[in-house]
Amino acid sequence: xxxxxxxxxxHSINQxxxxxxxxxxxxxxxxxxxxxxxxxxxxxNISVEGRGTSFIKIKDDGSGIHSSDLPLAIQPHATSKxxxxxxxxxxxxxxxxxxxxxxxxxxxxxxxxxxxxxELSGYEIRTEAGSVLEIKEVGCPPGTxxxxxxxxxxxxxxxxxxxxxxxxxxxxxxxxxxxxxxxPDVAFTLRHPDKVVFNTPGTGNLLETIAIVFGHETARKLLxxxxxxxxxxxxxxxxxxxxVRSSLNNVIFIVNSRVIRSQQLNQALKDGYYTxxxxxxxxxxxLSLTMSPSDYDVNVHPAKLEIKFKDEKKLKEKITAIxxxxxxxxxxxxxxxxGKQGYTGSSGKEQRKGLNTPALNDNxxxxxxxxxxKKEDSIEYQPLKSQEPINLSKNLGTVNNIxxxxxxxxxxxxxxxxxxxxxxxxxxxxxxSPTFRFEELRALNQIFNTYILxxxxxxxxxxxxxxxxxxxxxxxLSKKLKENKPTSQTLLIPETIDLTPQEESILxxxxxxxxxxxxIIEHFGEKTYFLRGVPFWxxxxxxxxxxxxxxxxxxxxxxxPTTEKLFERWIFVLACRTATKAQERLTLQEMDVLIQQLxxxxxxxxxxxxxxxxxxxxxxxxxxxxxx
Amino acid sequence: MIILxxxxxxxxxxxTVQRAVSTKSTLPILQGIKLSATKEGLWFEATDLExxxxxxxxxxIQEEGEVVLPARLFAExxxxxxxxxxxxxxxGHNINIFYNDSHFExxxxxxxxxxxxxDIPSGDVIELPGPTFKNMIKQTVFACAVEETRPxxxxxxxxxxxxxISLVSTDTHRLAYSKSLLNGNEKEFSGIIPxxxxxxxxxxxxxEEFLNIKVSKSRVIFNxxxxxxLTRLIEGQFPxxxxxIPQTCNTKLLINTRKLLDTVERASLLSRDNYLKTNTVRFxxxxxxxxxxxxxxxGKISEQLEIEQExxxxxxxxxxxxxxxxxxxxxxxxxxxxxxxxxxxxxFRPENxxxxxxxxxxxxx
Numbered sequence: 001x002x003x004x005x006x007x008x009x010x011h012s013i014n015q016x017x018x019x020x021x022x023x024x025x026x027x028x029x030x031x032x033x034x035x036x037x038x039x040x041x042x043x044x045n046i047s048v049e050g051r052g053t054s055f056i057k058i059k060d061d062g063s064g065i066h067s068s069d070l071p072l073a074i075q076p077h078a079t080s081k082x083x084x085x086x087x088x089x090x091x092x093x094x095x096x097x098x099x100x101x102x103x104x105x106x107x108x109x110x111x112x113x114x115x116x117x118x119e120l121s122g123y124e125i126r127t128e129a130g131s132v133l134e135i136k137e138v139g140c141p142p143g144t145x146x147x148x149x150x151x152x153x154x155x156x157x158x159x160x161x162x163x164x165x166x167x168x169x170x171x172x173x174x175x176x177x178x179x180x181x182x183x184p185d186v187a188f189t190l191r192h193p194d195k196v197v198f199n200t201p202g203t204g205n206l207l208e209t210i211a212i213v214f215g216h217e218t219a220r221k222l223l224x225x226x227x228x229x230x231x232x233x234x235x236x237x238x239x240x241x242x243x244v245r246s247s248l249n250n251v252i253f254i255v256n257s258r259v260i261r262s263q264q265l266n267q268a269l270k271d272g273y274y275t276x277x278x279x280x281x282x283x284x285x286x287l288s289l290t291m292s293p294s295d296y297d298v299n300v301h302p303a304k305l306e307i308k309f310k311d312e313k314k315l316k317e318k319i320t321a322i323x324x325x326x327x328x329x330x331x332x333x334x335x336x337x338x339g340k341q342g343y344t345g346s347s348g349k350e351q352r353k354g355l356n357t358p359a360l361n362d363n364x365x366x367x368x369x370x371x372x373x374k375k376e377d378s379i380e381y382q383p384l385k386s387q388e389p390i391n392l393s394k395n396l397g398t399v400n401n402i403x404x405x406x407x408x409x410x411x412x413x414x415x416x417x418x419x420x421x422x423x424x425x426x427x428x429x430x431x432x433s434p435t436f437r438f439e440e441l442r443a444l445n446q447i448f449n450t451y452i453l454x455x456x457x458x459x460x461x462x463x464x465x466x467x468x469x470x471x472x473x474x475x476x477l478s479k480k481l482k483e484n485k486p487t488s489q490t491l492l493i494p495e496t497i498d499l500t501p502q503e504e505s506i507l508x509x510x511x512x513x514x515x516x517x518x519x520i521i522e523h524f525g526e527k528t529y530f531l532r533g534v535p536f537w538x539x540x541x542x543x544x545x546x547x548x549x550x551x552x553x554x555x556x557x558x559x560x561p562t563t564e565k566l567f568e569r570w571i572f573v574l575a576c577r578t579a580t581k582a583q584e585r586l587t588l589q590e591m592d593v594l595i596q597q598l599x600x601x602x603x604x605x606x607x608x609x610x611x612x613x614x615x616x617x618x619x620x621x622x623x624x625x626x627x628x
Numbered sequence: 629m630i631i632l633x634x635x636x637x638x639x640x641x642x643x644t645v646q647r648a649v650s651t652k653s654t655l656p657i658l659q660g661i662k663l664s665a666t667k668e669g670l671w672f673e674a675t676d677l678e679x680x681x682x683x684x685x686x687x688x689i690q691e692e693g694e695v696v697l698p699a700r701l702f703a704e705x706x707x708x709x710x711x712x713x714x715x716x717x718x719x720g721h722n723i724n725i726f727y728n729d730s731h732f733e734x735x736x737x738x739x740x741x742x743x744x745x746x747d748i749p750s751g752d753v754i755e756l757p758g759p760t761f762k763n764m765i766k767q768t769v770f771a772c773a774v775e776e777t778r779p780x781x782x783x784x785x786x787x788x789x790x791x792x793i794s795l796v797s798t799d800t801h802r803l804a805y806s807k808s809l810l811n812g813n814e815k816e817f818s819g820i821i822p823x824x825x826x827x828x829x830x831x832x833x834x835x836e837e838f839l840n841i842k843v844s845k846s847r848v849i850f851n852x853x854x855x856x857x858l859t860r861l862i863e864g865q866f867p868x869x870x871x872x873i874p875q876t877c878n879t880k881l882l883i884n885t886r887k888l889l890d891t892v893e894r895a896s897l898l899s900r901d902n903y904l905k906t907n908t909v910r911f912x913x914x915x916x917x918x919x920x921x922x923x924x925x926x927g928k929i930s931e932q933l934e935i936e937q938e939x940x941x942x943x944x945x946x947x948x949x950x951x952x953x954x955x956x957x958x959x960x961x962x963x964x965x966x967x968x969x970x971x972x973x974x975x976f977r978p979e980n981x982x983x984x985x986x987x988x989x990x991x992x993x
Contacts, residue, residue: 242776487908488992489947491800492973493867495778520992536906536947536991544777 011130014076014106015155021103021302024162025052025151026171028108030303031100032146033179033188036060037257038081038093039144042186042202046176049193051168053151053159061143064116067123070135073112074127076102089294094258094304106130107158109149117142129154166505173197173501174249177213181286182254184209190501197501198527210237210286214250215498215527218243218284225287225326231295232315234322236287241273241327244281247552254288255296261305268316272323287319436461436616438599443591450582452591459618465591466582467607468598473575474608475601481571486518488533495531495544496524503527503551510554519547572608629665629693629718637685638706638714641672642699644683644855647828649699650676657737660696661703663716665689673745674699679825680745680858681832693718696737705732745858749844752815754788758836758852760808764795765830767806767984770953772823773799780864783820786848790814796869797823802950803869803987804957817843820862829857873987874973877966879913882936882979885963889955891920891931896948898924908991909948914941944970945991954986 008016022028029046036044039062049055065073072078079098082088088096104110105127115122122140126133152159162168173190180188180200187202200209211219222237236254253265265287273283297308309315440456447453452463499507504527507514514521520533531544580586586594598604598613607613642661650658655677664671670689673682695718705725715726721736765784773781778800785796794807832855833839839852850857892909899907899922912919916937921930944967955963960978967974971992977985 486993487906487945489801490971490989490992492798492803492872492987492989493800495800533992536908 010076011106014102014130021099022107022151023303024158024171025056025168026175027303028052028056028104028148028151029058029172030175030179031095031104032056032058032148033176034094035100035146036062036144037179037183037186038095039063041143043189044186045189045191047191047193048169048172051162051165052172053162053168054149055193056148056151057145059143059145061141064119064122064142064144065112065114066116066119067135067137070112070114070123070125071132074101074105074110074125074130074132078102088297088299091293091298092256096298102130104148104151107155108151108153111147111149112144113138113140113147114144115140115142164509166509170502170505173505177500177502178252178259181206181209181213181252182257182259182288206235206286206288207237213500214284215500217496217498222284223326225322227318227322231291232318233290234287234319235290236285238269238287238323238326239284241276241283244277244283245552246281246549247555248282249552249555250284251282252286254286255307256290256293257288258298258304258307260307262307264309264312264316265319268319269323271316271320272327276327285323438595438604441595441599443588443595445588446586446591449585452586452594454591454595459616460622462615462617463595463598464582464607464611464613465580465584465586465594467611467613468594468604469579470575470607470609471601471604471613472594472597473579474571477571477575486516487536488518488520489536490520490533491531494522495534497529497531497544497547499527499529499551501527502555506551506554510550514547514550575608629663629695629716629723630690631665631670631687631716632690633670633685633687633714633716635706635709635711635714637670637687638709641670641683641685642703642706644832645672645674645681646699646703647824647831648674648676648679648681652676655743657696657741658743659699660737660742661699662694662696662739662742664694665692667692675743675745675858677743678822678860679828680856681828682745682856682858684854694739694742695721695723696739696742697723697734698736702734705734748858749842749847749849751843752817753840753842754810754813754815754817755838755840756793756810757808758833758839761793761839762830762833764793764806764808765826767957768795768797768804769823769826769830770957771797771799771802771804771986779862780820780866783822783862784826785820785866785869786817788813788815788817790816796866798867798869798987801947801989802954803872804954804984805869805873805986806984808983817841819843819848820864820866821848821859822862825857825859832857872973873985874966874968874975876968877939877975878968879937879939879942879966881913881918881938881965882962883918883933883965884935885955885958885961885978887933888918888963889952891918891933892948892951892955895920895922895929895931896952898922898926898929899948907948908945909951910943910945912943913937942967942970944974945993946974946988947991950988954988957986958984 021031025048029048029052033044033046036058039060041060041062043061045057045059047055047057047059069080075098077098079096081093081098082091082096106129109126109128111124111126113122113124121137122142123135124138124140125135152162169192173192176188176190177198180186180198184200184206185202185204186200188198188200190197190199198212200212207219207222210222218239219237221240221243223240225234225236225238227234248266251266251269253260253262269283269285269287277283295310297310298304300306300308436456436459441454441461442456444453444455446465450465452465452468454461454463507521507529511521518533518535519531522530522532524530531547534544535546580594605613641663645661649661652658658676660674662671662673664673667689669684669686671682671684673680675681709725709727712727717724717726718736721738723734723736725732725734768784772784776782781797781799783797785794787794787796788810791810791813792807793810793813794805796803796805798804829839829850833852836852839850842849842851846861846863848859848861850859895909896907909920909922912921913935916935918933918935919931920933922928954976958976958978960981962979964977964979965974966977967990970990973987973989975985975987
């Protein structure tokens with residue numbers, strides 16, 4: 001009998017390891033640049049063709065590889081960076097596993113050309129799918145050039161999962177710009193394939209590098225962050241509260257020159273901005289942390305994108321406090337108060353009759369503000385102590401479960417379930433409940449001029465009239481928005497927009513669709529574009545933000561957001577503003593119409609902000625309570 | 629502080645400065661009105677640090693002194709005072725208002741904490757003709773932007789070049805420009821003044837012959853009558869508006885202002901109640917007439933307006949609100965419309981008046 005368990009051959013092992021480290025062309029670029037940085041390069045040139053599968057070249061002026069080390073360099077677990085695992089405590093280099101090069105070699109045709117400065121000539125090694133084809137002496141400048149051709153040629157499955165040229169290259173340029181931000185002292189040049197996408201000066205000035213990546217206009221507005229204590233140093237820049245994005249794409253954390261991802265640090269940053277920026281928006285930040293390598297562990301993620309901090313809680317608290325402090329510098333205060341000032345200045349109340357000034361019905365501040373559930377809501381929605389939270393999406397907020405909780409006659413019984421506050425109810429997942437039909441509901445009366453009582457003779461229903469009407473208006477508006485032929489308002493003075501290379505590639509990919517939505521965009525030069533026309537929706541102030549939102553949505557989700565999604569917040573406000581308010585007296589007829597209209601909406605059970613519109617108390621439940 | 633005055637005195641002081649009172653609560657004392665009894669008379673003062681307004685009232689000062697009173701409450705009290713003689717006495721930060729045989733005690737803020745109006749301009753004095761300047765504000769202020777994304781557009785560009793004065797405003801969808809003569813002026817100034825300030829100037833300037841302004845780098849002070857308005861200038865570069873005003877056109881129309889306004893207002897009724905409130909109006913210009921054919925779920929309108937036409941036929945769409953806004957400003961019987969096609973900026977001017985124009989950018993569909 002053949003043995004069923006066997007040890008894999010080295011080639012298979014390498015390919016499996018490659019699967020972890022070399023996920024897509026972006027990983028190759030990242031690993032190779034990190035090698036160059038570890039070799040103390042001052043200048044790194046990156047050339048990429050297409051999406052990076054056909055050709056990637058990284059050329060540096062670093063310390064080079066000695067000819068005798070060359071064959072070893074492409075072996076797995078071969079590294080010059082550490083001697084044993086205990087060296088991680090003092091690790092100064094970005095790499096240490098000795099895995100990257102071996103992994104890349106196993107899935108591509110790779111050539112290394114290298115010459116240490118002290119040697120007279122360099123050596124070239126050519127490999128294919130892990131085997132060495134040739135090593136020869138060649139003339140070359142000091143430093144190392146790695147050329148990767150035909151990436152994934154022997155792993156077609158991987159190739160299939162790659163996205164379009166624009167997406168893959170967008171990811172690469174995003175990664176390179178992050179690395180450039182981590183090392184402002186190194187000059188990075190990214191070419192695609194011959195066009196220079198960007199070029200950082202390498203002067204060591206972080207703000208200059210930020211200006212290249214985010215645009216000069218943006219860089220000018222940023223606030224500096226400077227902090228130092230005996231175990232931690234933080235340097236970098238954050239955006240003032242007036243400058244926000246709708247995703248976390250522009251938040252970059254760097255720990256000892258290593259770009260990392262960290263939910264925890266993101267949260268700490270957001271906490272620093274708490275109440276200063278609207279919910280659902282995020283700041284821009286480039287924060288470089290310097291700390292002892294013994295204070296964290298990098299060996300937790302295959303691509304070392306995440307690291308584990310020893311004292312995460314304390315670090316978070318520090319970052320929040322530092323961010324808060326930097327935001328409260330005079331520069332940022334001025335910008336904050338400035339914004340608000342102007343807003344009150346032109347609000348409806350201040351408007352003078354004969355002057356015909358435009359009233360600010362809503363702007364984005366209000367836009368975000370209006371839909372935000374009030375902080376106090378959390379008090380109302382406290383669950384009962386001994387009660388399991390009810391899943392609203394399934395039970396429609398019935399009080400069945402409450403009764404089962406054996407809590408017969410409490411005055412708190414009807415408090416709404418916890419889920420409401422979490423706002424995680426996915427409208428799509430909610431199905432019309434089979435237990436009742438809206439057509440059968442009959443309005444009984446209105447209480448507190450806010451809630452409608454209704455019945456279908458099987459249950460008692462309580463409907464929040466404002467939430468219900470909001471839902472109805474929201475549906476009507478969304479429908480209209482879809483039907484409406486988009487119109488552009490042309491602009492007298494175009495709005496200039498600086499884009500990152502990745503944003504630019506998205507813009508080019510979706511150019512036609514943006515045009516159809518009503519954006520008239522013109523290339524101005526470099527990565528600067530002119531917005532010459534914007535979608536014409538009255539009361540939609542700041543349409544440039546919608547354009548940004550479009551880019552950010554694609555950046556974070558990689559799919560095209562629907563028009564409805566982009567204008568969602570705007571629809572929210574309009575729906576909210578035109579809906580019947582609480583504290584409004586309704587006749588029985590009006591209530592019946594409202595209920596029927598609610599029943600006709602796509603998701604009658606929650607308002608657009610995720611609060612419930614209707615609560616059901618079944619007859620059985622009432623009977624139980626009265627011990628019948 | 630002891631003063632003798634009337635309800636009218638107090639009302640005029642409060643009404644003048646009230647709009648400069650801060651509506652934010654970050655610095656509570658800014659929600660107050662400062663009263664300073666000096667030898668000159670009684671000063672009322674309010675500021676939100678961007679805009680400051682002061683007025684001097686000639687009332688009988690028995691004893692000098694300063695108080696800062698919560699603006700809203702003080703205004704409400706003043707409005708409800710009887711028309712008798714009034715005596716106000718301060719004790720510490722508080723005041724006592726005596727009327728008839730009664731008195732009303734109000735707690736105030738510490739006047740020491742009230743911010744001084746900083747950087748009061750001491751530069752050149754420029755004299756402006758009051759009624760003309762007021763009219764220029766009316767002609768331009770409506771086109772300011774309300775959103776704060778690009779602050780320069782929330783203000784009006786005031787340019788004084790020797791004997792010429794001009795005001796320009798734009799929200800990038802439209803632009804209003806008004807100019808006038810400044811006889812005998814030798815001085816120059818250029819700065820962006822917040823639209824709120826301009827609205828206040830418009831409200832407060834009476835039929836005074838002249839108001840004078842003094843400027844510094846970051847502020848301007850307007851003096852007229854017994855009132856001073858001190859305002860911050862908006863920082864930044866106002867775009868070169870001269871560049872965007874077209875010098876030539878392919879179509880030139882002369883239209884009855886009143887009739888066009890009525891037509892556009894009627895047409896926009898149709899979009900008033902539609903859900904998205906996309907208030908567009910489309911002018912089909914051909915054979916010396918403007919035809920408007922609009923419909924929505926509410927109904928349909930079809931209008932024809934006789935005009936004088938020179939040049940090409942054209943069909944062009946606008947945000948109806950912009951057209952209504954500007955036609956309301958134009959006082960001449962006829963308005964000139966100049967355009968070079970459906971996508972180029974469209975110029976509206978009063979007939980026989982080179983001093984005013986309003987530019988509207990069309991909609992493209």
